[in-house]
Amino acid sequence: MRIFLPLLLLEAFINVVFNEQINRETFAVVYILINSLALIGWFVKKSKNRTIFMILTFGLLIRLAALWYDQSVALLPFNTGDSYKFHELAVETAEALPDVLLEHFTGFYSQVLGVVYYFFGPYRFFGQYLNVAFVVLAATKLIDIAELLKIKDKNTILMIFLWLFMPIPFLMGYALIREGSMYYLIVLGVYHFLKWFEKYNPIYIVLTILPIYIASLYHEGALYILPAMIYAFLFYDKKKEKINFNFINIMFLIVAVIGAIIIVTQNADSFIDKTNAETGGGSTYLAALEINNPIEFIMYAPIKGFYLLYSPMPWLIRGGLDILTFVFDTCLWGYATYNILRNFRKIDTKYKMLFLAIFVAGMVYGMGTHNTGTAMRHRNKFMSLMLISYIGVKDKYIDSKKEQEKVGGELVC
Known part of the structure; x- marks a missing residue:
């Protein structure tokens, strides 16, 4: 630049x-x-x-x-x-x-x-x-x-x-x-x-x-990448190199969740209208999922977020481009997620926060997304976070473990 x-x-x-x-x-x-x-x-x-x-x-x-x-x-x-x-x-x-x-x-x-x-x-x-x-x-x-x-x-x-x-x-x-x-x-x-x-x-x-x-x-949805990062800025223990769950940050999380519920409740009509909006095209998903109140809005956010991050689902594939996307995009997202979650307890806080940022932003984007095409477009805004998280975990934990096993095997021989 x-x-x-x-x-x-x-x-x-x-x-x-x-x-x-x-x-x-x-x-x-x-x-x-x-x-x-x-x-x-x-x-x-x-x-x-x-x-x-x-x-x-x-x-x-x-x-x-x-x-x-x-x-x-x-x-x-x-x-x-x-x-x-x-x-x-x-x-x-x-x-x-x-x-x-x-x-x-x-x-x-x-x-x-x-x-x-x-x-x-x-x-x-x-x-x-x-x-x-x-x-x-x-x-x-x-x-x-x-x-x-x-x-x-x-x-x-x-x-x-x-x-x-x-x-x-x-x-x-x-x-x-x-x-x-x-x-x-x-x-x-x-x-x-x-x-x-x-x-x-x-x-x-x-x-x-x-x-x-x-x-x-x-696009205002990008702003929701920040909460996980701001949480790290506030509560990361530089000496211990991790976030300690104590009374203060647990209360912060509770207040944040309550604040989100209040915001959703006060703007329920607007949010629910966007979530239930009709959309055309053959790639529409979750068409039967109708949200009628703020509680349902919050309950179904993870489902909508999951569809946004991992579309197209196998049962929604329509043709060649969807097959290409499923094999080379969706499967990679799934494989990366599996490896991050498998090592989640031991990975560095920075990778955890990037991964959390993906899912918070994914749920927000997901609530206003109704079809596979839009989902693929939005989820790629977070692709750098997923790649960095996955490659960082792969490099420091997965590959290192394989190298140690290999060395151990050679010593046994």
Whole structure:
């Protein structure tokens, strides 16, 4: 980001100064080429070995190829519907600037995209390119997280590969939707959350909350990643390196639960209407589950959250894309969850809090989600938390145990 953002600002300045003298569409294509070369240079700096560099570079190039195909041949999945709305609102925003400053427009992502369009032109492909850039920049930040956690190279490679090539996140990574920038902001927040466990500097608390808060402006559900992190900031015992359950933090949890119940009760009609809203399409699930009061709302939240995090369920598979998602996305989420829960009692607090954050946010998102397509889209906002938790547990506990067993077996022989 230290290289990419200054480049974008310089390019925006050139477009403003020479607005009448240049063809902005041609320059947008040129900027994509320049910025892509800068990203590849950044990959050289961030890669610990050739394998990681190749994964990062191929991850960028295949997304650029998908972007070209989407623009020149046929629309790819996830680049319809919402993406058209985002584009149209962004164009309106760009046309109103600088005289009208966004007040009458809705949707933070469309506003941000409108500012981009104002400087670079109303070109869908450039907005899509920025999402591609955010996804690969998030991959380089995952490398920083791997170094922070002292994860072995083979597991770092696995984490980066999964991040860049899991099918559904890949298909969302070039589309004109808000996912790419949200992915980056959430990874940035998680990085500083983990950094706090190393240095306990209050600045890392701010740097954890700020990017996740900005991500919540794109979609407010992202905010619910924070409660587990804030709980860790408040009650983590730095000397014992764990959270001790005592009277104070147990009371805090009780107050938090009571507060949640009060909020749900006071806004029952609004919450229940969203939960029971009808949705079209063949991927609808839990259609018969009707919630009529706040108690049922709270009781069914885990079920709705489970469906969001592990869709499509085998009995809901409709076709090829669902099969692909089930095999390469859902099964991985299930396998990662199994390994985290299997080692839950002994794993570090930071992994426990990331895992808890996934399920708290999953329940919140799940209550307003009614179909597999939307569930897959939302759950991938938490993919970085799941990957970091799983790879961290795999590296420190699962692989280490296997190595010890192997050494023990050799000594016996």
